[in-house]
Amino acid sequence: MSATLPVVASLFGSIPEPMVQWVVWPTIKFVIAFAIIMGIVAFTTLVERRVLGFMQARLGPNRVGPQGILQFVADPIKLLLKEDIVPAGAQKAAYFIAPMLPIIPAFLVFCLIPFGPPPTFAITDVNVGLLLILALTSTGVYGIILGGWASNNKFSLLGGLRSAAQMVSYEVPFGLSIVGVLMLSGSLSLVEIVHRQELGVWNVLPQLVGCFIFLVAMTAEVNRAPFDLPEAESELVAGFHTEYSGMKFAFFFLAEYASMLVNACLIVILFFGGWTLAIAGKGLTTETMQTMGWLGLSLGFLIFAAKVAFFMILYIWFRGTFPRYRFDQLMELGWKWMIPLALVNIVVTGIVILLVRNGGA
Amino acid sequence: MTDPLMLTGVSLALFVIVGAIAVASSILVVSMRNPVHSALFLLLTFLCVAILFVSMGAEFVGAVQVLVYAGGIMVLFLFVVMLINVKALPKEKVFTATSMMGVLMGVLLFIILAIILASGTWAPAVNAPENLRTAVVVKTTPVVDAGGATIQTETVTRDVVGNAEAVGMALYRDYLVPFEVASLFLLVAMVGAIVIGKRELDASEEEAIPEFIAKKVSDEDRLKEVTGA
Numbered sequence: 001m002s003a004t005l006p007v008v009a010s011l012f013g014s015i016p017e018p019m020v021q022w023v024v025w026p027t028i029k030f031v032i033a034f035a036i037i038m039g040i041v042a043f044t045t046l047v048e049r050r051v052l053g054f055m056q057a058r059l060g061p062n063r064v065g066p067q068g069i070l071q072f073v074a075d076p077i078k079l080l081l082k083e084d085i086v087p088a089g090a091q092k093a094a095y096f097i098a099p100m101l102p103i104i105p106a107f108l109v110f111c112l113i114p115f116g117p118p119p120t121f122a123i124t125d126v127n128v129g130l131l132l133i134l135a136l137t138s139t140g141v142y143g144i145i146l147g148g149w150a151s152n153n154k155f156s157l158l159g160g161l162r163s164a165a166q167m168v169s170y171e172v173p174f175g176l177s178i179v180g181v182l183m184l185s186g187s188l189s190l191v192e193i194v195h196r197q198e199l200g201v202w203n204v205l206p207q208l209v210g211c212f213i214f215l216v217a218m219t220a221e222v223n224r225a226p227f228d229l230p231e232a233e234s235e236l237v238a239g240f241h242t243e244y245s246g247m248k249f250a251f252f253f254l255a256e257y258a259s260m261l262v263n264a265c266l267i268v269i270l271f272f273g274g275w276t277l278a279i280a281g282k283g284l285t286t287e288t289m290q291t292m293g294w295l296g297l298s299l300g301f302l303i304f305a306a307k308v309a310f311f312m313i314l315y316i317w318f319r320g321t322f323p324r325y326r327f328d329q330l331m332e333l334g335w336k337w338m339i340p341l342a343l344v345n346i347v348v349t350g351i352v353i354l355l356v357r358n359g360g361a
Numbered sequence: 362m363t364d365p366l367m368l369t370g371v372s373l374a375l376f377v378i379v380g381a382i383a384v385a386s387s388i389l390v391v392s393m394r395n396p397v398h399s400a401l402f403l404l405l406t407f408l409c410v411a412i413l414f415v416s417m418g419a420e421f422v423g424a425v426q427v428l429v430y431a432g433g434i435m436v437l438f439l440f441v442v443m444l445i446n447v448k449a450l451p452k453e454k455v456f457t458a459t460s461m462m463g464v465l466m467g468v469l470l471f472i473i474l475a476i477i478l479a480s481g482t483w484a485p486a487v488n489a490p491e492n493l494r495t496a497v498v499v500k501t502t503p504v505v506d507a508g509g510a511t512i513q514t515e516t517v518t519r520d521v522v523g524n525a526e527a528v529g530m531a532l533y534r535d536y537l538v539p540f541e542v543a544s545l546f547l548l549v550a551m552v553g554a555i556v557i558g559k560r561e562l563d564a565s566e567e568e569a570i571p572e573f574i575a576k577k578v579s580d581e582d583r584l585k586e587v588t589g590a
Contacts, residue, residue, distance in 0.1 A: 094398075094401075127420070127525070128420045128524060128525050131421065131424040131425070131428065134424075134428055135424045135425075135427035135432060136427070138427070138428055138432025139427065141432075142404070142436075145436065145439050145440070146401075146439075149397060149439075149443050157443065160443070161443060161444060164439065165440065168433060168436050171433065
C-alpha cells in the first residue's frame with residue numbers, strides 16, 4: 001500500500017511500519033468510507049421517497065433544489081434544530097444510550113466489507129470476516145429493545161419486544177443461508193469468497209435457495225417492509241421510536257439505513273460476485289482490474305456500487321409492493337419455512353459437493 | 362500471524378483495561394437492583410470477554426462469543442425480563458452473615474487457585490496451540506507397482522488455514538464423539554425445559570385465543586368472512 005502512494009507514505013516516515021500498515025492506513029480508509037457512507041445513507045432517504053412516489057403515482061419531495069435533490073440536506077438540518085423532548089417517566093440513562101447503540105455496529109461493519117478490488121478498497125481482510133460481520137450486526141438490536149423499554153410507553157415497549165423476537169428468529173435463517181456459500185468457497189474471508197466466484201460462477205446459481213432465504217432474512221433483520229412490525233404505524237403509532245425526537249430519532253433512522261447498506265453489500269459479495277464481472281475466470285476479474293491500475297480499480301468499485309444500488313432499490317420496491325405480515329405469520333414463516341428450508345439447503349449442498357469431488361477425483 | 366503491532370505493552374494495557382471492565386461489570390450484574398440494568402452489564406461482560414479472546418489470537422471464539430451470547434442469549438434474557446415487567450427489587454442489606462460467608466468462600470477459592478497457578482504444576486491444556494492440528498490430509502492415493510500390489514500410500518496434506526479451521530478440526534475430527542454427546546445433552550435439556558414449562562390451558566384461557574391464531578379458521582375462510590364474500 002505504501003509503495004503505491006509514496007508521497008503520502010513519506011508523511012508517516014517517523015511512525016514504525018507495522019503501525020502504518022495496521023493502524024494508520026485502515027483509519028484513513030475508514031474515515032473516507034465513513035464520510036461516503038453517511039452521504040449515501042442520507043441520499044437513500046431521498047431516493048426512497050422519490051421512488052415510492054413514482055411507484056404510487058405521486059410526486060414525492062420536489063421543492064428543495066432541482067427535483068428535490070437537496071431534500072437530503074434539509075432533513076438533517078431540520079432534525080438537528082428540533083426540540084429534544086425526554087418523556088417524564090423515562091429511564092434517563094438507558095433512554096440516552098439507546099440511539100447510539102445500533103449505530104456503532106452498523107458503521108463498524110463497514111471496516112470488514114471490501115467495496116472493490118483489494119487491497120485498495122478493502123479496509124481490512126480478516127480471516128473470520130463474515131463471522132465478525134454476523135456477530136456485529138446481531139448486536140444492533142439492543143438499541144431498539146432498550147429504546148422501547150426506556151421510553152416508558154406501552155407502544156414503544158411492544159415495538160421493542162416485537163423487534164427482539166423478530167431479529168432473534170431471523171438471525172438463524174440469516175446465518176444458515178450463508179453456510180452453503182461457505183461450503184462452496186471454503187473460507188470466511190469475503191475477498192476469498194469473491195475470488196472463488198470469479199473463477200467459477202456467481203454463487204446465486206448453485207445457491208438459489210440460499211440466496212432467496214438470505215434476501216428474505218436480510219429484509220426482516222433491518223425491520224423493513226413487509227417485516228416492519230416493530231414500527232407498524234397502524235398498530236403501534238411508531239413502535240420503538242415513538243418517544244424519540246430530533247437527532248435521537250435520526251440516529252435510529254441512520255442505523256436502519258446503514259444496516260440496509262451493509263446487507264445489500266453482503267448479498268452482492270456472497271451471491272453476486274462482488275466487484276467482478278467474470279465467469280470461469282474470463283471477463284473483468286480482480287486480476288485484470290489490478291493490472292489496469294487506478295482505472296480498473298475504480299471500475300471495480302463502480303460495478304460494486306451499481307450492484308449494491310440495485311438491491312437498495314429492491315428494498316424500496318418491496319416496501320411499495322408487499323402488505324405487512326401479521327405477527328404470527330411472521331414467526332411461522334421464520335421458524336416453519338425459512339429455517340427447515342435453509343437446513344435442507346445445507347444438507348443438499350454438502351451431498352452435491354461430496355459427489356462432485358469424488359466423481360472428479 | 363505474529364502480533365501485528367509488536368507492542369507487548371499495548372496488548373498488556375488492553376488486557377488490564379478490558380479485564381478490569383469485565384470484572385467491574387460482572388460485580389454490577391449481581392449488585393444492580395433493576396433486572397434490565399443487570400442484564401445490560403452482563404452483556405458488557407460478554408463483550409469484554411470477547412475482546413480478550415480476540416487479543417489472545419482466538420478470533421473465531423471471540424466472534425462466536427459475540428454472536429451467540431451477545432446476539433442471541435442476552436436478547437432473549439432482555440426479552441423475558443421486559444415481558445414479565447420485573448420492577449426494581451427493594452433495597453436489601455448487603456452485609457449479612459450469608460453474604461459475608463460468600464465473600465470468605467470467594468477469597469479462599471482465589472487463594473487456592475493462585476497457589477495452583479503459581480506452582481505451575483498443572484497438566485498442559487489438551488487444546489494448547491501445539492496440540493491443535495496444523496495440517497489436513499487432503500487425499501491418500503495408493504501407489505501400485507506393475508503387478509498391481511500396493512507398494513506405499515501417497516498422502517497429500519495442506520496447512521490448516523486460520524483460526525476457524527483449527528477449531529473445526531478439533532471439534533469435528535479429534536473430539537467428534539464428545540461434541541455429539543454434548544449436543545445430545547443440550548437437546549435433552551431443551552426437551553425437558555419445554556415439558557416442564559408447558560401446561561394445559563384451562564377452558565377460559567382456551568377461549569381467549571383468537572380463532573385465527575388457534576387455526577380453527579383458515580386464512581382464506583377468515584378473508585371471506587371479513588369481506589362478506
